Amino acid sequence: MESPPGPVEIKVEEATAVERAIDDAIASVKEAADRHQTGVMLTRIAPGRYVVRARPAVPTD
Numbered sequence: 001m002e003s004p005p006g007p008v009e010i011k012v013e014e015a016t017a018v019e020r021a022i023d024d025a026i027a028s029v030k031e032a033a034d035r036h037q038t039g040v041m042l043t044r045i046a047p048g049r050y051v052v053r054a055r056p057a058v059p060t061d
Contacts, residue, residue: 007029022042038058
C-alpha cells in the first residue's frame with residue numbers, strides 16, 4: 001500500500017502570492033489524499049508560512 005502524501009510547506013513573501021501558493025500546494029496533496037480517502041488540512045505556522053498535509057481526521061467533502 002502506498003503511503004499518504006507528505007506535508008508541503010509554503011513560504012510566501014508577497015501577500016499577492018499567498019492564494020496561488022496555497023492552491024498549488026493543495027492540488028499537489030489532494031490527488032494522493034483522495035486515493036487514501038483522507039481530507040487535506042492547511043495550517044498557518046507563521047506569517048507567510050503554511051503547511052498543507054493529508055489528514056485522516058479531516059472530512060473529505
